[in-house]
Amino acid sequence: MAYGWVGGSLEIDLSQGKVEKQQNDPGLYQAYLGGKGIGTRLFRDKAPLEVDPFSPENLLIFATGVLVGIPTPSASFGTVSFKSPQTNLLSYCAMGGFWAAELKHAGYDTVIVSGKSPSPVYIWIDDDHVEIRDASHLWGKSTPETQAAIRQELGNNSAQVICIGPAGENRLFMASIEHGGTNSAGRAGVGAVMGDKNLKAIAIHGTRDIDLARPAEFVELSEQAFKRSETLRDWVAIKNWCHNYMQEHMDWALYGNADDMPAGSGFERYGEICREFVDRSLARELSCYNCPVKCKSMVSLGNGKYYPVKCQAWMAFTLACKIPDLAFGVKCFDLCVKQGMDYISTARTLAFAIELYQKGILTREDTDGLRLEYGNAEVALTLIAKMARREGLGNILADGTNRAAGIIGRGAEEHVYVVKKLELMTDSVYNPYYAFVTATSDRADLHFGTVALSPSSWHRERDAYIEEGWWLFPQSWRQYLDVDYSANYAGLAEMTVYGEDTKTFVDLAGICWFCTGFWPFPFLKIGDMARLVSCATGMEVDEAEARKIASRTRTLIQASNVRLGMTRRDDTVPEKFFAEEPTQRQKELELVRLDRGQWDKQLDRYYELRGWNSQGVPTAETLDELGLDDVRQDLEERGIL
Amino acid sequence: MKIKTIRIDASKCTGCRACEMICSAFHAEQKYSIANPKRARINVFKDEENDVYVPVLAGPYTDVECLGRNTVTINDKEYGECSFCRASCPTRVLFKEPDAPEIALKCDMCGDEPLPMCVKWCMAGALTYVEREEAS
Numbered sequence: 001m002a003y004g005w006v007g008g009s010l011e012i013d014l015s016q017g018k019v020e021k022q023q024n025d026p027g028l029y030q031a032y033l034g035g036k037g038i039g040t041r042l043f044r045d046k047a048p049l050e051v052d053p054f055s056p057e058n059l060l061i062f063a064t065g066v067l068v069g070i071p072t073p074s075a076s077f078g079t080v081s082f083k084s085p086q087t088n089l090l091s092y093c094a095m096g097g098f099w100a101a102e103l104k105h106a107g108y109d110t111v112i113v114s115g116k117s118p119s120p121v122y123i124w125i126d127d128d129h130v131e132i133r134d135a136s137h138l139w140g141k142s143t144p145e146t147q148a149a150i151r152q153e154l155g156n157n158s159a160q161v162i163c164i165g166p167a168g169e170n171r172l173f174m175a176s177i178e179h180g181g182t183n184s185a186g187r188a189g190v191g192a193v194m195g196d197k198n199l200k201a202i203a204i205h206g207t208r209d210i211d212l213a214r215p216a217e218f219v220e221l222s223e224q225a226f227k228r229s230e231t232l233r234d235w236v237a238i239k240n241w242c243h244n245y246m247q248e249h250m251d252w253a254l255y256g257n258a259d260d261m262p263a264g265s266g267f268e269r270y271g272e273i274c275r276e277f278v279d280r281s282l283a284r285e286l287s288c289y290n291c292p293v294k295c296k297s298m299v300s301l302g303n304g305k306y307y308p309v310k311c312q313a314w315m316a317f318t319l320a321c322k323i324p325d326l327a328f329g330v331k332c333f334d335l336c337v338k339q340g341m342d343y344i345s346t347a348r349t350l351a352f353a354i355e356l357y358q359k360g361i362l363t364r365e366d367t368d369g370l371r372l373e374y375g376n377a378e379v380a381l382t383l384i385a386k387m388a389r390r391e392g393l394g395n396i397l398a399d400g401t402n403r404a405a406g407i408i409g410r411g412a413e414e415h416v417y418v419v420k421k422l423e424l425m426t427d428s429v430y431n432p433y434y435a436f437v438t439a440t441s442d443r444a445d446l447h448f449g450t451v452a453l454s455p456s457s458w459h460r461e462r463d464a465y466i467e468e469g470w471w472l473f474p475q476s477w478r479q480y481l482d483v484d485y486s487a488n489y490a491g492l493a494e495m496t497v498y499g500e501d502t503k504t505f506v507d508l509a510g511i512c513w514f515c516t517g518f519w520p521f522p523f524l525k526i527g528d529m530a531r532l533v534s535c536a537t538g539m540e541v542d543e544a545e546a547r548k549i550a551s552r553t554r555t556l557i558q559a560s561n562v563r564l565g566m567t568r569r570d571d572t573v574p575e576k577f578f579a580e581e582p583t584q585r586q587k588e589l590e591l592v593r594l595d596r597g598q599w600d601k602q603l604d605r606y607y608e609l610r611g612w613n614s615q616g617v618p619t620a621e622t623l624d625e626l627g628l629d630d631v632r633q634d635l636e637e638r639g640i641l
Numbered sequence: 642m643k644i645k646t647i648r649i650d651a652s653k654c655t656g657c658r659a660c661e662m663i664c665s666a667f668h669a670e671q672k673y674s675i676a677n678p679k680r681a682r683i684n685v686f687k688d689e690e691n692d693v694y695v696p697v698l699a700g701p702y703t704d705v706e707c708l709g710r711n712t713v714t715i716n717d718k719e720y721g722e723c724s725f726c727r728a729s730c731p732t733r734v735l736f737k738e739p740d741a742p743e744i745a746l747k748c749d750m751c752g753d754e755p756l757p758m759c760v761k762w763c764m765a766g767a768l769t770y771v772e773r774e775e776a777s
């Protein structure tokens with residue numbers, strides 16, 4: 001009998017219209033737990049890595065976290081693993097909400113989708129009944145319309161639906177998969193791959209039990225974590241944010257193509273604007289499954305409609321277009337959700353296009369007559385819609401800044417802010433820690449402990465924060481907080497590896513990263529999560545074992561991507577952060593120009609701690625120790641190792 | 642007689658369904674040994690787009706559907722028939738054991754627990770427990 005997991009998977013071949021049910025190999029799930037660990041392993045076992053992302057052979061592997069669907073605080077996530085059309089590497093996205101739990105309750109830890117349907121379809125999973133259904137009538141519909149229409153035609157209001165919008169159908173690199181209005185698997189072209197397969201949606205309904213190995217102990221640990229969650233919950237509450245931190249957050253959220261905020265732009269009263277906005281507009285705070293932290297909200301703009309708000313989604317657009325009006329940000333985000341677009345890459349691409357126009361690299365001839373000026377809300381919304389439809393300039397921008405710069409030329413390349421071709425989430429990368437974790441991460445993103453290092457008033461007194469046990473890292477590392485980054489980067493590699501192991505374990509367990517270290521006051525640390533996994537599954541996992549499991553997944557992703565040609569040279573951030581002096585504003589934020597010598601030293605150390613050689617290739621010993629001997633053999637045969 | 646009540650403040654509900662989750666686990670034959678919200682005696686009615694979230698506690702079992710029907714209008718949207726109904730009733734699947742639909746699920750206020758589990762796990766404060774004395 002399976003505990004924690006449910007023990008089944010689906011393999012769905014859309015070319016043949018074939019559905020197969022499988023019993024999972026328990027050894028595989030013990031080694032990788034779930035999420036992107038299982039996703040990466042199965043991808044390697046079932047498809048050639050060199051596959052063209054837009055070919056039927058590419059896979060979409062939906063893998064639930066092992067702690068999902070049971071009473072774990074903040075565990076609602078599953079991941080989607082796929083070969084990214086944007087980075088051309090093996091990638092993944094994580095998405096919370098309610099779909100992953102529903103999938104487990106239907107009896108499946110994992111769903112592997114391959115092939116390409118000759119016409120639009122969606123998949124209906126209702127416990128044992130799995131069906132591929134026609135979706136021609138849903139093609140072109142927005143993501144909320146799609147979810148509502150599917151629930152209605154199935155006559156099942158509790159079915160959980162994940163779907164793409166028009167952007168996914170049009171295979172935008174920034175196309176997302178959306179769920180429930182506030183949840184997205186957003187990055188690296190995941191929605192484009194789904195669109196390429198002609199797969200509009202997956203609807204899920206499950207009524208099965210999930211068993212727990214050591215139930216009483218499990219629930220006791222959960223209740224303790226719920227108790228600890230109160231600090232983060234109160235801190236992150238949208239009213240608290242908007243009333244106390246938005247100005248500071250704005251100051252910190254440097255925004256590449258729109259970095260400078262000249263006096264008079266209105267942003268000096270951003271904090272006040274946010275306060276007024278939230279007091280006027282907040283309708284409800286929302287959570288994912290079993291989560292006490294209300295990180296998402298619905299706001300009303302006084303027109304009888306409700307709009308979702310989360311994280312920096314609304315902020316991103318206000319910065320990108322220099323429009324200090326949150327209602328504008330909210331409308332942009334809403335449009336992204338409806339069209340099925342990743343707000344991070346969409347906002348960054350918008351900022352990029354406006355900057356090019358300002359610099360004269362794009363002219364009105366290129367923009368279909370649009371004036372891409374700062375402060376013009378109408379034009380911004382029009383351009384997002386044009387991107388979703390791949391219309392005119394929208395078609396050039398639809399695949400993100402890197403591809404667009406290649407098409408536009410004329411020096412546009414110099415205005416691209418990407419790591420491994422993926423738009424940066426923020427470019428506080430003049431902070432070496434932010435830069436380093438982004439450059440080395442398995443998906444070119446920020447991960448853990450970042451906020452915990454900002455010279456910020458976000459937490460109470462730093463010493464108290466550490467002594468009360470909130471700090472993500474071992475307490476003995478506190479001297480790293482005193483490092484003067486203008487002189488050296490001591491501790492960077494150590495903290496990156498520790499944070500990355502935590503984040504990886506979070507993805508395997510299916511917990512939300514906001515609750516586990518991305519923000520301050522994490523109420524589940526890697527040791528806590530290891531205990532929960534032990535009680536749920538009956539395995540014995542301590543912190544050391546948890547880190548080993550995380551390293552196995554991290555190293556497998558690395559081994560895959562070095563086989564695809566990724567090298568040490570890719571583990572960096574845009575050259576301008578090394579070459580150019582920070583602006584006055586950045587200096588005021590104590591940001592420094594990155595130092596290549598220090599960077600390289602830390603990169604050597606990072607690879608060493610990971611057990612990879614100086615080129616970032618996992619060594620034979622590391623691969624053997626992690627039980628990846630087949631991967632060692634593969635790299636040896638290809639002459640990479 | 643002591644009457645146990647749960648007060649529902651729908652405006653505070655975050656839609657997290659922790660109440661459903663813990664209710665199902667608490668009522669497992671061996672306490673907490675399974676999780677399955679479809680066995681819960683509480684169900685959160687959601688209409689995300691219109692911002693309506695209503696936790697509904699399972700009420701009495703009925704073996705025939707009711708003859709009268711009602712609708713509820715919230716912010717101009719009409720919700721039909723059974724949306725907020727508490728009954729375990731032949732017209733729908735809600736509040737029945739999923740693998741044995743002849744067995745109705747009914748909120749038992751978690752028996753002797755000092756605090757009903759859904760109230761304890763509702764961190765948003767949408768559910769509060771109130772006891773009151775009533776002459777029998």
Ligand code: SF4
Nearest residue numbers: 654655657658660763
């Ligand atoms: S636990 Fe509370 S906030 Fe969460 S769904 Fe239930 S009633 Fe709503």
Ligand code: SF4
Nearest residue numbers: 664748750751757759
């Ligand atoms: S009081 Fe107990 S039985 Fe009733 S809904 Fe809440 S958790 Fe379930």
